Amino acid sequence: MRILVVGKGGREHALVRALAESPGKPELFCFPGSEAIFELAKPVAADGLESLIEWMKSNAIDLCVAGEESYLVKGEGLANLCERNGIPCWGPPKQSAQLEASKEFAKEFLVRNAIPTARATATDTLEEAVAAIAGEYPTVLKFDGLAAGKGVAVCPDEVSAMSFLDEVFTQRRFGAGRVLVEQCLTGPEVSVFAAIVDDQYLIFTPARDYKRANDGDLGPNTGGMGAVASRKLVSPEVLARIEQEIVQPTVAGLRREGLPYRGFLYFGIMLTPTGPQVIEYNCRFGDPECQAVMPLVQGDLATFCLAGANGELRSDLISFSEGWSVCVILATAGYPETSRNGDRISGIEKVSDARVYHSGTRLTADGAWETHGGRVLAVVAGGDTREAAVTQAHAAADLIGFDGLQRRRDIGILNF
Numbered sequence: 001m002r003i004l005v006v007g008k009g010g011r012e013h014a015l016v017r018a019l020a021e022s023p024g025k026p027e028l029f030c031f032p033g034s035e036a037i038f039e040l041a042k043p044v045a046a047d048g049l050e051s052l053i054e055w056m057k058s059n060a061i062d063l064c065v066a067g068e069e070s071y072l073v074k075g076e077g078l079a080n081l082c083e084r085n086g087i088p089c090w091g092p093p094k095q096s097a098q099l100e101a102s103k104e105f106a107k108e109f110l111v112r113n114a115i116p117t118a119r120a121t122a123t124d125t126l127e128e129a130v131a132a133i134a135g136e137y138p139t140v141l142k143f144d145g146l147a148a149g150k151g152v153a154v155c156p157d158e159v160s161a162m163s164f165l166d167e168v169f170t171q172r173r174f175g176a177g178r179v180l181v182e183q184c185l186t187g188p189e190v191s192v193f194a195a196i197v198d199d200q201y202l203i204f205t206p207a208r209d210y211k212r213a214n215d216g217d218l219g220p221n222t223g224g225m226g227a228v229a230s231r232k233l234v235s236p237e238v239l240a241r242i243e244q245e246i247v248q249p250t251v252a253g254l255r256r257e258g259l260p261y262r263g264f265l266y267f268g269i270m271l272t273p274t275g276p277q278v279i280e281y282n283c284r285f286g287d288p289e290c291q292a293v294m295p296l297v298q299g300d301l302a303t304f305c306l307a308g309a310n311g312e313l314r315s316d317l318i319s320f321s322e323g324w325s326v327c328v329i330l331a332t333a334g335y336p337e338t339s340r341n342g343d344r345i346s347g348i349e350k351v352s353d354a355r356v357y358h359s360g361t362r363l364t365a366d367g368a369w370e371t372h373g374g375r376v377l378a379v380v381a382g383g384d385t386r387e388a389a390v391t392q393a394h395a396a397a398d399l400i401g402f403d404g405l406q407r408r409r410d411i412g413i414l415n416f
Contacts, residue, residue, distance in 0.1 A: 001026040001302055004056055005041065006078060006091075007067030008032050008066065010359035010378045011287035012138060015067055017293040017355070018041050022302035030059070036358030036369075049074060053081045063306045063399070066091025066263060069284050070146060073101040079263075091263040092283050096254065099265075099281040103151075103180050104140045106281050115251035116244055116277040118183040127167040128170035132181035133161060140182040141165065142280075147174040150336070152280075154184065185270040188415060190234055191227075191289050192267040194247055195304070197313040198254050201247060204264075205296045205320050206233045207289035208415070213336060215410045222336040226411030229292035230324040230386065242269060242276050250281075258409055262308055291357045291378040292327040296320050324386045326393035326412040330377045332360070333404025339374035340404055347400040354381035354396035371402055386412060 003026045005016050016028055020040050028041035031052055048054040049071065056064060066081050066089065069340035071078040077094030089095075098105040110117040123129040133139050141164050143151035148218055151174055155161035193204040207229035213219035234242075246267060256263050266289075285293070300320035307314040311374040317332070332340040339360065347367060348356055355379065359372020379397040383389035389413035397407060 001062050001306065002029070002060060003027070003063045003065060003306075004029045004031060004044065004061050005065045005067055006031055006052075006071050008034050008037070009068070009116060009287060010357040010375065011285055011290040012067040013037050013357040013359070014291045014294040014378075015065060015175060015285070017357070018297055019065070019219075019302045019305075022300045024300065026302045029059075033034055034358060034361070035363045036361055049076070049078060049081060053087070055086050056082075056087050057085055059121070059384065061087060063087075063302075063309055064089045064091070065305055066284060068115035069097070069100055069282065072283055073146070076085065088306060089262070090305040090309045092265075096179060096259040096261050097283045100283040101146055103144050103280070104178060107180060109253060110278055112257075113249050115249050115253070116275060116288065118185050118279070120180045120182040123179050123181055126165045129169075129179050129181055131167050137161070138184040140184050141168075142180040142182060143168055143174045144177040144180065145174060150174075150221070150223070152281045185272050185279070187270050187272040189279070190242075190269050190271060191286050192239075192242055192247070192269055193285060193289070193293065194251075194265050194267070195308060195313070196251060196254075196261045196263065196265050197308045198260070198262065198311060200313040201251050202313060202315050203239070205229050205231055205293050206239065207286070207292050207323075209286065209289050210408060210411055210414070213331075213406070213408075215408050217414065220336055222331070224286075224288045225408045226328045227286075227289045227292040228324065228386070228389075228412045229289065229296060229327075231320060231322055232324070232386075233284070236340075238271065238276070242267070246276060246278055254280075262311070282310045287359075288327050288329055288375075288378050291355075291380050292325045295355060295380055295382055296323065296325050300394060321382070323382050323384050324389040325380060325382045326389040327378050327380045328393050328397040328407060328411050329359075329375050329376050330379065330397065330400060330402075331406040332371050332373070332402075333406065335374040335406055339371075340369070341372050341405055343371040343402040345369040345371065345376070345400065345402045350399040351379065351396045353392055354379055356380075356396075356400075376402070386416065
């Protein structure tokens with residue numbers, strides 16, 4: 001089997017490694033990829049979606065796996081182009097990927113299908129947003145389009161709200177787009193992932209990520225400073241309620257509204273005092289949750305994804321470990337506001353009882369790794385208990401160093 005994974009970050013590194021560990025030992029390719037990923041997969045000579053499709057056709061690719069969300073909605077859409085050219089794609093078409101690409105589209109879908117979610121108002125201008133907030137804090141502000149995980153602000157007061165609205169409407173940090181003013185929900189968060197094949201689905205191991213930069217859930221929001229994954233993260237009763245009230249209605253709604261879906265769907269959920277409510281959808285695996293979840297997947301992921309892309313949900317091909325997995329992110333100085341490149345990384349070779357996924361690294365001329373991005377590495381370890389996984393992950397992270405390294409030391413500890 002010949003598989004192409006589309007993306008370049010830590011999530012794709014984890015996906016590529018999980019696919020490489022499938023029993024059939026598929027031949028793997030990645031675009032645009034990274035030097036770390038290219039230790040497991042071969043690079044692709046393409047410079048955009050159209051040339052990528054031509055490359056897949058001429059190289060007899062059996063399956064395209066969408067890792068990065070932007071390609072699903074870029075141009076005509078990765079999955080749409082694959083379908084037109086007879087290439088099975090594990091990832092939804094552009095019209096369905098609007099669940100992630102547009103917060104407003106997702107909110108309207110949730111409301112239409114009676115799926116529990118926070119009330120929200122769509123606004124076109126700073127003045128409209130201020131009017132919608134109406135002095136009620138805390139409030140949640142969401143830029144309508146894709147913003148690389150940085151388009152959502154939980155604002156405790158007017159100062160923080162005006163700062164975010166200035167970024168969106170005045171500075172146009174994320175480009176043109178509306179803002180949703182949303183009710184602020186409270187409670188622990190959980191990330192639920194489902195593999196969806198038309199009207200069928202399989203729920204993967206739940207996870208919880210840590211978005212704030214500093215220990216104690218303090219500091220600015222980031223793309224994620226770590227994650228914990230386990231079947232024991234939420235009770236069977238809560239997971240059953242999430243399935244009944246959120247996952248099932250979502251799958252049914254997609255079918256009813258003519259939105260085809262074959263791929264991973266991420267449900268960001270708040271466990272409020274009145275029950276689980278959807279915060280957001282992502283039309284792919286989360287990052288860094290993917291790095292925590294993939295080591296818990298057992299079986300033949302490659303054949304599972306190929307069967308799914310061809311319309312068959314083969315739940316018999318994979319299973320999930322009952323243990324725990326903890327992911328610790330190592331980030332550069334200045335992250336998330338800025339990133340610093342070129343700091344030499346030491347100690348990766350010392351890690352033996354954990355996995356190290358590369359998010360933002362590059363090789364130097366003498367073959368050493370250096371920083372090249374905000375989030376640099378994900379250090380992931382497992383254990384039969386949460387405490388064992390936490391100890392192992394943090395001990396492995398202690399072995400790695402570079403100038404300006406930022407890291408949270410309460411990953412897997414806080415909120416338990």
